[in-house]
Amino acid sequence: MSNYFEIKDLKINFETSEGIKNVININELNLHKGETLGVVGESGSGKSVLAMSILRILPSPPALIERGEVIFKGRDLLKLRENEIQKVRGKDISMIFQDPMSTLNPVFTVGQQIMNVVRHNKHLSKKNAEEEALKMIKLVKLPDAKNTLHKYPNELSGGQRQRVIIAIALSCGAELLIADEPTRNLDVTIQAGILKLINELKKELKITVLFIANNVNIVFIVSGRVAVLYRGKIIEVGTSQEIKRKPIHPYTRRLLGITPVDRKISNLIKADFKKEISSDDFACSYFCKCEKRMEICKKNSPTLTRVSNTHWVNCHRAINREVDNESSSISH
Amino acid sequence: MSKKSIYFNVLMKRKLETLKEYLYLLKQNKLTFAALIIILFLIIIAIIAPIIAPFPSHIYGSVNPQDKLLPPSQVYLFGTDEMGRDIFSRVLYGTRISLLASLTSVVMGLLIGVPLGLMAGFYSGFIDEIIMRIADMFLSFPPLLLAMAIAAFLGPSLQNAVIALIISWWPWYTRLVRGQVVSIKEREFVRAAHAIGTPSWQIMFKHILPNCISPVIVQASLDLGGIILTLAALSFLGLGAQAPIPEWGLIINTSRTYFLKAWWYGIFPGMAIFITVLCFNLLGDGLREVLDPKTKKY
């Protein structure tokens, strides 16, 4: 059974002044056609690296893709030549980014930016490109479409800019959209508008969405399935319902605000902070902060264990079937 | 352990880490490293010039007319000039003059320009206008021109050339610093310091200055080279060092008269200028790479 989109055994390293650090280490991550998969992770978990690696726009020093496959409709994107991956970008897979202001070129008007992309990718004439640009602006529900086309990015508000970026990204008929924290820099009310837009566009254009964020609640709003990313590893995957109701991995539970901080582990956190011990010393990268850690977690790497058809966890607790039966209500 | 020593330990560890980082980056850029070594080498030469120069008496003292205008040989490595003086020794001594003059100019320029820039940016309003208008007046001259005019009118001499260079250079630092201050001033930590009641001068020097010092350091090291070039140009025109001071530009100027007879005369001092300025430029570039993209840690 071939998947629509799958990431297999992806390992990405970064060159830093302190040596080579592993940033992404994903065994398996799949996307089904037409779904929205949310990827949740804190800062530094490797979300943006993951997103950019799919379209191969990672800056190559310092990033090094050690191994892995990113298979989209049967083709391994990582093995494509530069001109081939360029054909994929924008037309098959498209991406939107976190900061709407810096993602838009300040010296081009909104209309010009859409037209540039459309003319290059779909080889449209100037007139057709203009019509297409107008169509896209209306699609993302920006008011006063005709005038907006002639505005420069600095004349728009944050939410409007993000809509423009969505318009650009979807202008060439991409069927997979990677959204890298698109609402992070926006006010809460504007956030809601963008999320609503993404949901609507998904249904209208029948696209698949990979939605990356650091706020788990936002991810639940848009996604059917959720994957939790911790330090470059997928530690739990399941439907939104499953993750929300029955999170298993201690980190996921912490994310959802379920588990209170245990005083006993605070010493370990202090040691980790002072860099006396590093989480790299242990097989499970969450060992230091985990309140449910066991001896086995020190030396043995946990593997992805199936809890249900759609729910997988990367934790020894799941392997040993020591799933806690605590209620999933949020405690303080 | 007392609280103070824990703080100190952590501070030292942090400083060590930053130093390690800088060294790592510096080592990556082998060219910059090489330039740094050469500059240190030049400084050493400047200091021990009287010891290693084969004919130290030739610099200011005796003249050797029977050996005039000899081509390079084993005795006279760079040949001799029209007064029979060993050019190699003179070039070695010239290192002292160029390095010292350049250092003086840059340091004085910084001492004048940086505080003015801090004040202009920090106080803005009237003070800002006055300082920047004055700086703009000086900056509106093409490079070298102002130094030429000042040196001409003060009277050609090495000291006056250095004064002219200081007067020409300080506005660059003022403008640079002011630009930085204006953007740093709005940052939270400045407002916080202000709210606690830190006196203005302390905010300026302890909080704002360290944050805008990097481009100044880069510019200053590039300027060390640039000023050597400008000083040599001034001397070449006759506005800087006067005979018998062995300033490189002056030697090149004097060599013009004997150009046809003694091709070697002006070549070596020019080479010295080239190498010195090149190293400072490489150093400045390397510093820029190290100090600037700290934010671009991606």
Add this chain to the structure above:
Amino acid sequence: MLPFITRRLSLGILTIFGVILITFILVRVVPSDPAAQWVGGRATPQQVAAAREELGLDKPIYVQFERYIRDLLKGNLGYSLMTHQPVIEELKKRFPATLELVFISCIIAILIGLPLGLISAKDKNSWIDHFSRFFSIGAISIPTFWLALVLQLIFFMILGLLPSGGQLSMKIKLFQSVPHITGFVSLDSLITGNFAILKDFLKHLILPAICVGAYTIGLVARMTRSALLEILSEDYIKAARSYGLSERLILYSYALKNSLGPTVTAVTLAMGYALMNTFLVESVFSWPGIGKYIADAVVCLDYPAIMGVTILAACAYILLNLIADIIISLDPRVKL
């Protein structure tokens, strides 16, 4: 747009006033007595006193300043102590030659420097990048006057390929009537179709042009490279790449348009340096421009001449910066 231009223009005029003020102060700083300078070394005290009165040096400072400004506005820059001719005439005679040299050198330098910086940034860390960086950093480290002497040594003395100086060779000057329409030899010879003169001119132009242009090429290449590198690391370039735009489109359309500001600044600065380099180079190559004039003036301490050139050069530079500012203001990001 218009209010911006007028505002910028008035600022320019104010700056010129500042320049005049500074140059006036400089003149007053002169340790030697201009009156005595004027009448020469063997004058009697009465002659010196008479000269002083004639030159208005006995009046109070503000009167002198007023007179100075009025003279300037009339175009009177005083009399050159070397030639006893009006400074303004001397400048008028020699300015075209310098302008020609600077202009042609700058064009060539920009035509080489800009693409070099561009390719350097585009293919960062490639062999051409390393070569270009090495070359440009060398170009800005080399003392221009020394380069002039070295080139003269190699190409004139050793190889005998190129002339040692002057704008045109004696043969041409004596046996051909050099056309004088615009005052610029290159243009005039092109207009009249006299290619012999043009060829001769170009032969004389090469070495000085290289010397003047060397620093410029290095400067422009470096500044273009760093500006472009900064732009290429911006988020909107990353985004453009993700939309599938080709590297070529990204570079020539997106990046270049954003680099207008830094590029214009670089070119302006480079032209300022080029102008200064002519001062150093003209005397080596006996190029009949204001550079040689001021080099001679400096040696004889001909203060009116030095003053005149200073004011002229400063005004030219201010004008250049003004044009540059106006071009930069075309950038939509710039708030007028």
